[in-house]
Amino acid sequence: MDQIGGKPSPRSGIPDLSQVDLDSLPRMPDDPLRDYYTPMMSGAWALRIVPISVCAGYWSGLQQVLGMPVLMRRQDVWMSVSPMETESQQIGVELARGHVAVFGLGMGWSAAMSAMRPEVEKVTIVEMDDEVLAMHRRLDLFARLPGGVGEKIEIVEGDALEWKPDSHVDLLMPDIWLDMVSWERPEEVRDMQDNVGADMVYFWGQELEFARHLVKDGRPIDDEGIADMAAKWDLPLIGLDTPDYAAKTHAAAKYWMKGRWLEGTEVPEDLRSEADEPA
Numbered sequence: 001m002d003q004i005g006g007k008p009s010p011r012s013g014i015p016d017l018s019q020v021d022l023d024s025l026p027r028m029p030d031d032p033l034r035d036y037y038t039p040m041m042s043g044a045w046a047l048r049i050v051p052i053s054v055c056a057g058y059w060s061g062l063q064q065v066l067g068m069p070v071l072m073r074r075q076d077v078w079m080s081v082s083p084m085e086t087e088s089q090q091i092g093v094e095l096a097r098g099h100v101a102v103f104g105l106g107m108g109w110s111a112a113m114s115a116m117r118p119e120v121e122k123v124t125i126v127e128m129d130d131e132v133l134a135m136h137r138r139l140d141l142f143a144r145l146p147g148g149v150g151e152k153i154e155i156v157e158g159d160a161l162e163w164k165p166d167s168h169v170d171l172l173m174p175d176i177w178l179d180m181v182s183w184e185r186p187e188e189v190r191d192m193q194d195n196v197g198a199d200m201v202y203f204w205g206q207e208l209e210f211a212r213h214l215v216k217d218g219r220p221i222d223d224e225g226i227a228d229m230a231a232k233w234d235l236p237l238i239g240l241d242t243p244d245y246a247a248k249t250h251a252a253a254k255y256w257m258k259g260r261w262l263e264g265t266e267v268p269e270d271l272r273s274e275a276d277e278p279a
Contacts, residue, residue: 037069043131057083059251079106091239092202098170103160172198211253216262
């Protein structure tokens with residue numbers, strides 16, 4: 001089986017499968033968009049299909065994935081239809097309604113899944129990479145969606161940090177980052193929200209940001225702490241009342257933080273992973 005991204009490493013999130021009974025792993029359910037993706041190149045970008053892979057979920061365990069579409073820029077995996085990617089965006093998709101602004105086109109998964117919801121009237125995607133835009137013109141994903149729901153979707157060429165809407169936005173979903181954790185991400189989202197003024201915000205990796213800021217402050221990852229952090233960032237973040245949200249946030253941090261805690265953090269034992277151990 002392929003291991004996307006290179007050799008096993010605690011810091012990369014690539015699992016060591018040498019001691020894993022692969023046949024015993026659950027299989028990721030077929031994704032409704034999987035068959036819409038076909039291999040192609042667009043400049044430095046490549047859309048490819050991995051026949052069989054083993055991937056960890058965002059807050060679930062290892063799973064077998066069949067026919068997984070992957071978007072790569074040179075050697076970096078920017079997105080894939082994997083359990084990590086779908087779980088880390090599912091809350092935003094399930095709560096989408098009205099006018100949804102998606103920052104970052106990628107494979108178009110969250111935009112397409114949002115448009116399929118009857119509660120969603122319009123999806124605006126903001127993307128600035130010419131090669132990604134050219135790839136989607138060839139892929140023509142949205143025009144092929146069932147029931148004509150792709151007619152709800154508009155792609156705008158622009159900078160996510162500067163774009164301002166010409167109509168009210170109900171939900172802002174930024175996903176412009178390569179890494180799941182990046183410095184000052186809540187501040188970047190705050191800048192985006194200042195321009196957009198959405199009723200709701202759900203940004204990629206927000207659970208990891210909750211976790212590392214709370215742990216840095218010596219607070220537990222619980223409902224109260226998460227709500228306090230969202231208020232501190234002055235962002236109308238959604239998903240906080242999702243069942244077991246604090247437990248899911250804890251699980252995502254345990255697996256995916258990979259030593260990238262804020263400087264000076266004393267990592268508690270229940271969140272420590274191999275990446276947090278001295279080299």
